[in-house]
Amino acid sequence: MSFEVTKILLAFLVLINPLAALSLYLDLTADLSGRERRRVAKICSMSVFVIMVVVTLTGQLILRALGISIGAFQIAGGVLVFLISLSLIGGNANPAKPEVSKQASDLNINKPSDLTSIAVVPLAMPMIIGPGGISTVMIYASSSKGYLHTLAILAATLIISLICYFTLCAAATVSQVLGETGMKILNRVMGLLLAAIAVEIIVAGIKTLFPHIG
Template sequence: MDLGLEISKLILALMVLINPFGALSIYLDLTQNHSTRERRKVARTSSLTVFIVITLFALAGGTILKILNISVGSFQVGGGILVLLIAISMMNDNGNPAKPNIGTDEGSDIVIAPKQSAAAIAVVPLAIPMMIGPGGISTVIIYASAAKTYRDIISIIAAGLIVSAICYTTLMVAARMSSWLGETGLTILNRIMGMLLAAVSVEIIVAGLKAIFPQLAV
């Protein structure tokens, strides 16, 4: 296995699934009554939470599957199908079905009290589940369960660190990026990410099928 190539795929998959660009509007809504310093704290805490979740499941992913007596191949196929459904939904401009549509219609408006803890906002709902949800967690477990050495696990954690840093940078420039991209730009970006995610999900499914049916690898 080309470790560098696999980690690049993981970073791509996590970036699309976490999609910090899709969290721009919710971040701006949640922090509209907060100071610049508090907004930085929210961005920092959210990104750190994403990194902690990725690290946790990178370390425990293989163990979780063993406890549940689920084979790596089966989880790869199941997780790959979940990721593929998310990708199809994104390409159809329906967003990520594994994440809540907070603030997207009149029935789900966000109402944040001025004195609500910035740290609390950062963890729930911004980091979990708006940024790192079932799709992202499943993808980390898939790669962690397929890891053969500690070096592989460390690489997954390093990928999580890179993705978290990108999330932090994106949130820090949220206002400018949101106005620059606009609704149309975000929609186009979302569909492009959906296509990339579909390609990654197919590879995950194929890897799972090869693990279940070794003769397919011949």
């Protein structure tokens, strides 16, 4: 069980990568107080958790409703994840997460509901959990081998949400420590790990479609 949680957590952490949203978070919260920044981080992390839980619990139902086999979705999702990994290794922007650059002043943040809005969109979605992250959650959920495996996914989801919260709360410090060079190096390392995860997903999809191979 602990191994499953660790494996799924690594996949989520590498693909979702809350560090990629730090610059946008700092821009959006530049004129906010410390309390308001923590509120944005909390709402954003809770949104990520809710999105991942909903996808986990409804992933199989969605695929069945659309008539998509688990194997086909694994291969398609694996290819998407692999393309994302190549972009990270090459130092390019994540193609599954659009470039968003908005200042807090442009969004006219002056009441609590505005804080909720920017925490959910664009921070939680699509900057932290975009199409690649949602696809990966659906892949693991749809290939669940039982309730223990589903619990492992939910446990990893909770942990990644907490990591998102603490990362955003320490955004200024993390950005200063890593710097632009550190972020580039980290993205390349994550890209390499993501490529390995993508290959595993594709191979699992091929074995699902063609069981006689494995």
